[in-house]
Amino acid sequence: MRVALIGGTGFVGSYIIDELLAAGHQPVVLVRPGSEHRLREAAKCLVVAGTLADRAALAACMRDCDAVIYLVGILREQPSAGITFDGLQNTGARICIDVAIEQGVQRFVLMSANGASSEGTAYQRSKFAAEQYLAESGLPGTVFRPSVIFGDPRGCMEFCTQLRDQMIRPPLPVPVFFRGLSPARGGFSLSPVHVKDVASAFVASLQSPASIGLTLPLGGKETLAWPEILRRIAKASGKRKLLLPVPAIFVRLACVLLDRFSWFPITRDQLDMLLQGNVVESFQAFEMFGISARAMQADELAYLQRSA
Structure with missing residues (x-):
């Protein structure tokens, strides 16, 4: 063919x-x-x-x-x-x-x-x-x-590699976004x-x-909660990271101010889609x-x- x-x-x-x-x-x-x-x-x-x-x-x-x-x-x-x-x-x-x-x-x-x-x-x-x-x-x-x-990005942009570079590598706690006021109720999952x-x-x-x-x-094969995805990426990258719950409203405010710049890692639409699961x-x-x-x-x- x-x-x-x-x-x-x-x-x-x-x-x-x-x-x-x-x-x-x-x-x-x-x-x-x-x-x-x-x-x-x-x-x-x-x-x-x-x-x-x-x-x-x-x-x-x-x-x-x-x-x-x-x-x-x-x-x-x-x-x-x-x-x-x-x-x-x-x-x-x-x-x-x-x-x-x-x-x-x-x-x-x-x-x-x-x-x-x-x-x-x-x-x-x-x-x-x-x-x-x-x-x-x-x-x-x-x-x-x-x-x-x-999967192995082969030099291209890829989900896990991007998260490793933007969230796991920096010497700071990893922000775990959640909707609303409670991380227990505002979580989301991906497949x-x-x-x-x-x-x-x-x-x-x-x-x-x-x-x-x-x-x-x-x-x-698995549906994983967002914190578990971050833990697996950190472990595979040879890192131990503290996960810090952060209300998504604060991230959205940062997006409003900064997502017009290409160096800012996430846009409002990307955040919305992520929070949808x-x-x-x-x-x-x-x-x-x-x-x-x-x-x-x-x-x-x-x-x-x-x-x-």
Whole structure:
């Protein structure tokens, strides 16, 4: 199978390329000029230079392809540079869906996010809008909604590595955010999912007619409370840290003042999504594809010391 990847040079993309190659598929990767060094296994991929704004390059990337996987996503906007949630996660996906239809592609797999909603944050709304466009396009598609994704970052941004660098490494207690006035009642939980399991699900769906038309959440083997996630990351990083409960209202006030600066580690929307929790209760996708999900345990977090 010949598979076009849009967003293949990122964290999840590198693992999907590994999985595609292992399954005997041919990846065709759109690569932004200047980002060629970010593409792993470049010698085994077909590379098309271009951007989301270059419709001709998109057409060249998808020509003669059996499927398209759209992975483009950002965690933070830079409007002054034209980098927005709506532009990349919604408009960009719509353009690629249109081009895929023009090129006769028969399968489209979309990376969305757990919590995508028409009434959520700007991030969540853009993801949901792309889902809706795919559903209405008539193109046979599958949508995946992962929880937070962890695994060896391979030089990219990754959930656990970011928390290690921003919260575990500094010589201060680790702030544990909670909603309301009581940490006992204002806690939240996440279902961290390993990047290799995400990649396996994406690639398995390409040859699964049963997955067409489905929106499938992807969550890991365990649902963990926020303090436990921080403890595991600290232990895997070789650190012992004091966890200090902090009402989220104080963090939000700091965000109001500082999240316009790229150096500030969290935005208001990111804080809101974190406090909502990110729990996945269905294992339909992993059961459908015969995948045994990995847990966020020490052996799967060893990269936190290797990449330190």
